[in-house]
Amino acid sequence: MGRLEGKIAIVTGASRGIGEGIARMFAAEGACVVLAARTADRLQTVAAEIEAAGGQAVPVRADVSATDDVRRMVEVAVERFGGVDVLVNNAAVTFFSKRIDDEEMEAEYDRLMATNVKGVWMGIHYAVPHMRRRGGGSIINISSVHGIASGGHMSAYAASKGALIAGTRALAVELAPHLIRVNCISPGRIWLDDDPSEWVRRRFGEDAHREYLARFRDWLERARGLQQPLPIAGLPVDIAYCAVYLASDEARFCTGANFVVDGGMTAELADPSFHHPGATELAQRQQEMRAWFAEVRRRADSSG
Ligand SMILES: NC(=O)c1ccc[n+]([C@@H]2O[C@H](COP(=O)([O-])OP(=O)(O)OC[C@H]3O[C@@H](n4cnc5c(N)ncnc54)[C@H](OP(=O)(O)O)[C@@H]3O)[C@@H](O)[C@H]2O)c1
Incomplete structure (x- = not known):
């Protein structure tokens, strides 16, 4: 029996990279998975491969910066599988190259915050009533080592990831009475392809x-x-293993935490x-x- 048998999970940004890795591992552990992203064809491929391997997956085209799309994404989980137990907020704009004094930074800042922060809050907003109905749940926000320490040109990205770490703590307290756990994973450098x-x-x-x-x-x-003490490349599965733990009942006493999975990058002076x-x-x-x-x-x- 899989570690997530009987659970219904939504993974945003599941068409590639870390989100794809999490969605595939969730399905292999027995979860029914809703995969969300903006590009439908790649999502469909991942969902079809999960199904071909014996798992259950539904692709949903959704832009997490659009509130109606987020609401629809949650509705699909309820209509197709009967509820929501786990929400992984992974989709993000992962690149911010503007300096703070750049004339054109505002548009890029707004786009990034709408996806990386508001999109996460709206997903939680719509998922929580369904989690409450099922007697609890697990919310996993994918932050970054940039939420802890960062470099130049990355200020908006770093701020968005710091917001997830702070918001995770506050929401963990707010939602604890409903047995809804809220945790963060902060990846270091993850190599998305060989x-x-x-x-x-x-x-x-x-x-x-x-x-x-x-x-x-x-x-x-x-x-x-x-740049990291462990001389090995971090891969999407390294984040997926942590997400499976947090999604499972093994983590029933764990909330408000930030799991740094970075090969020791932020441990080094x-x-x-x-x-x-x-x-x-x-x-x-x-x-x-x-x-x-x-x-x-x-x-x-x-x-x-
Ligand atoms: N890779 C790393 O080294 C690393 C390190 C630290 C933290 N992280 C965090 O890990 C998460 C995943 O990163 P990644 O490197 O795997 O990213 P990625 O390869 O760029 O994939 C991003 C995923 O999110 C989707 N996405 C982007 N914007 C979206 C939107 N507005 N609505 C819905 N889906 C959207 C993308 O699909 P579409 O484009 O089709 O929508 C794609 O599926 C992010 O939160 C990132 O900040 C990554």
């Missing part, structure tokens, strides 16, 4: 992908070992003297990478 350059291909296209391979792959490979001799060169290359990303994004934005 080849991380796929991330660049997906977001910026073929030309950018070729340029990436030429310029930055070596940097990323070396940085991988430098950022004292330059402790760093690898290659750190200075990597820092220089990182500056170059940021400048290149900004340029590629500018080109992608201006071409529509």
Whole structure:
């Protein structure tokens, strides 16, 4: 018997990356899963593969920044499976490149907050009555190490992830009388594909992908070992294992917590003297990478 047998779960951002990993593991552990994201075809593929493997999954096209879509996503779980036990708020805008004094930051800030913060709150708003009806539930908010410590150009993303950690604590207290548990997972760097350059291909296209391979792959490979104490790549399954625990009854006494799953990244003291001799060169290359990303994004934005 699976660890989530009989549970009904919604996973947002389930079409790829960490959300896909969580949805697949939930289904393998016996949960009926509603998979939500904006792009229908990829969602359908993931759902069909889960079903082919003997699981139960329904894809729902939903933009979590649109309140009507969020309400519909919850309704689908109720109509198809009979309720909601688990909500994983994973969908997010994962990239914010604007400086605080950038003339054009406001639109990007609004889009990010509407998805990363309001989308999460609205999902909880609509799911809670159904969890109460079923006598309890588990809400899992996917935050980030950026909610704890961060870097330049990431202020809105970091603020959105910090909001999830703070909101998780407050909602855990508010919802505890109903036996609804609310926890966070804060991933460190998670490699979404065996080849991380796929991330660049997906977001910026073929030309950018070729340029990436030429310029930055070596940097990323070396940085991988430098920026976190555990010398292994974090993968979506590392987050999914934690999510399965939090979704299951094994975590019945656990609420208001933030589970940092980061290979030790935030445990390390950022004292330059402790760093690898290659750190200075990597820092220089990182500056170059940021400048290149900004340029590629500018080109992608201006071409529509
Ligand atoms: N990967 C990492 O290293 C890392 C580290 C720390 C934290 N995280 C957090 O982990 C979560 C997943 O990250 P990821 O790297 O797996 O991201 P990803 O590969 O960019 O996938 C994001 C998922 O969310 C969906 N999505 C984005 N905007 C949406 C919206 N408005 N409405 C509905 N779905 C939306 C995407 O599908 P559509 O585009 O089709 O909608 C996709 O399924 C995020 O919360 C991220 O902040 C990731």
